[in-house]
Amino acid sequence: MRITVIGTGYLGVTHAACMAELGFEVLGLDIDPVRVASLSEGLLPFHEPGLPELLRKHVKSGRLRFTTSYQEVGAWGDVHFIGVGTPQRAGEGAADMSFVDAATISLARNITKDSLIVGKSTVPVGTTRRLKTLVRDNKRPGVSVNLAWNPEFLREGFAVVDTLTPDRLVVGVESPEDEAILRKVYAKALADGVPLITTDFETAELVKVAANAFLATKISFINAFSEVTEAVGGDIRTLADAIGLDVRIGRRFLNAGIGFGGGCLPKDIRALQARAAELGLDRSMRFLDEMDQINLRRRERAVDLARVMLGSLSQSRIAILGVTFKPNSDDVRDSPALDIANKLFDEGAEVTVYDPAGNVNASRRSPQHHYVTSMGDAVKNADLILLLTEWDEFKTLTPEGLAAQTGTRKIIDGRNILEARVWEDSGWSLGSIGRRY
Numbered sequence: 001m002r003i004t005v006i007g008t009g010y011l012g013v014t015h016a017a018c019m020a021e022l023g024f025e026v027l028g029l030d031i032d033p034v035r036v037a038s039l040s041e042g043l044l045p046f047h048e049p050g051l052p053e054l055l056r057k058h059v060k061s062g063r064l065r066f067t068t069s070y071q072e073v074g075a076w077g078d079v080h081f082i083g084v085g086t087p088q089r090a091g092e093g094a095a096d097m098s099f100v101d102a103a104t105i106s107l108a109r110n111i112t113k114d115s116l117i118v119g120k121s122t123v124p125v126g127t128t129r130r131l132k133t134l135v136r137d138n139k140r141p142g143v144s145v146n147l148a149w150n151p152e153f154l155r156e157g158f159a160v161v162d163t164l165t166p167d168r169l170v171v172g173v174e175s176p177e178d179e180a181i182l183r184k185v186y187a188k189a190l191a192d193g194v195p196l197i198t199t200d201f202e203t204a205e206l207v208k209v210a211a212n213a214f215l216a217t218k219i220s221f222i223n224a225f226s227e228v229t230e231a232v233g234g235d236i237r238t239l240a241d242a243i244g245l246d247v248r249i250g251r252r253f254l255n256a257g258i259g260f261g262g263g264c265l266p267k268d269i270r271a272l273q274a275r276a277a278e279l280g281l282d283r284s285m286r287f288l289d290e291m292d293q294i295n296l297r298r299r300e301r302a303v304d305l306a307r308v309m310l311g312s313l314s315q316s317r318i319a320i321l322g323v324t325f326k327p328n329s330d331d332v333r334d335s336p337a338l339d340i341a342n343k344l345f346d347e348g349a350e351v352t353v354y355d356p357a358g359n360v361n362a363s364r365r366s367p368q369h370h371y372v373t374s375m376g377d378a379v380k381n382a383d384l385i386l387l388l389t390e391w392d393e394f395k396t397l398t399p400e401g402l403a404a405q406t407g408t409r410k411i412i413d414g415r416n417i418l419e420a421r422v423w424e425d426s427g428w429s430l431g432s433i434g435r436r437y
């Protein structure tokens with residue numbers, strides 16, 4: 001079975017490399033020739049632990065190749081995975097489906113043998129059925145092209161592990177034959193006991209958006225309580241630990257802080273609301289608007305704290321530690337940390353940023369800040385330090401260690417990773433999310 005993967009972003013490259021790791025011959029396609037050239041040399045254009053090694057290994061073995069040609073892909077592959085992006089449409093909540101539609105049409109026009117197209121992108125419910133019509137109208141006569149939906153649940157920073165050993169596999173199919181093909185693709189995971197949910201197109205599409213909506217809700221839930229503990233006193237971490245011990249609730253994704261960002265959760269909850277509104281179901285998903293607002297308010301809280309701790313932001317010197325939307329990633333899409341840096345700058349602060357992997361991407365989006373390559377350089381002249389992404393090197397910070405590198409004794413812990421009492425006992429003034437200041 002020959003596998004192709006359309007789109008070589010996060011999802012696509014990871015899927016392609018993992019399919020090669022499972023022993024398949026894989027051809028990845030991207031319309032960007034620069035990306036294809038770099039991937040063909042085994043060079044990954046983004047940061048993802050474990051993926052560069054996998055990519056290099058399989059490019060070298062010849063099991064993994066990349067192309068810009070739909071003709072090549074259509075003539076070569078048996079199973080075609082679509083992993084192109086569905087970004088938020090400018091100025092709207094809805095997903096931009098133009099990349100998925102274009103990929104489907106190009107594939108359908110170029111497929112020359114009986115094949116299965118498997119969508120992996122996060123899409124509004126109803127997409128697979130709509131794409132089925134596009135395939136029917138564009139495919140060559142005499143060739144059978146079926147569709148399936150197989151959402152991806154990988155997390156950045158754990159993309160390889162999540163792809164090779166997922167919590168579950170979900171496939172939306174219309175025939176047992178198509179399910180059988182996907183069972184072959186995922187034979188290794190299934191043999192290892194990974195559960196497979198076989199369902200219809202709509203449920204498969206909805207499982208993905210429901211999972212992300214739930215995760216976003218869980219984070220915003222604890223962050224709503226962090227607003228309460230800030231007002232009345234109390235400790236948000238202890239609260240999360242205590243409710244998290246109830247196995248029905250669970251402790252994961254209950255870390256209060258500056259909130260969720262990235263290329264998925266924020267846009268997915270907005271796209272879900274937009275789709276629900278189209279379906280006349282806006283009331284059903286209206287709570288997600290509140291989750292979005294709670295999330296965005298946490299960024300304001302960090303800025304408010306900075307203003308309070310400094311008296312005025314104008315002409316203050318601020319060090320930002322961590323600018324990616326989460327650790328182990330160089331992704332700054334909708335990063336709460338970068339948004340906070342920008343807001344501080346807009347209020348007159350001079351901002352110096354240090355991130356172990358995100359400086360390059362952040363400086364492209366927000367060139368107004370100073371970017372430095374060490375924590376020491378970031379903090380040395382700062383009036384206030386904001387720790388905004390919980391990279392390992394920040395988790396091990398000590399009050400004495402940091403004090404040796406800077407004159408300030410003011411820090412904001414945007415991710416609740418520092419022991420507040422220890423820092424305060426050492427003479428630091430510490431502001432955090434979910435604690436009264």
Ligand code: UGA
Pocket residue numbers: 122152153154155156157212215219252253254255256257258259260261262263264265325326
């Ligand atoms: C998310 C989902 O977790 C994946 O399952 C999904 O496949 C992916 O989106 C996607 O749709 O492609 P990801 O965006 O990589 O994955 O990041 P998460 O680990 O979910 O973190 C999202 C944001 O929530 C980060 O900004 C993180 O800092 C924040 N977060 C997470 C919190 O603020 N508190 C928490 O307790 C957990």
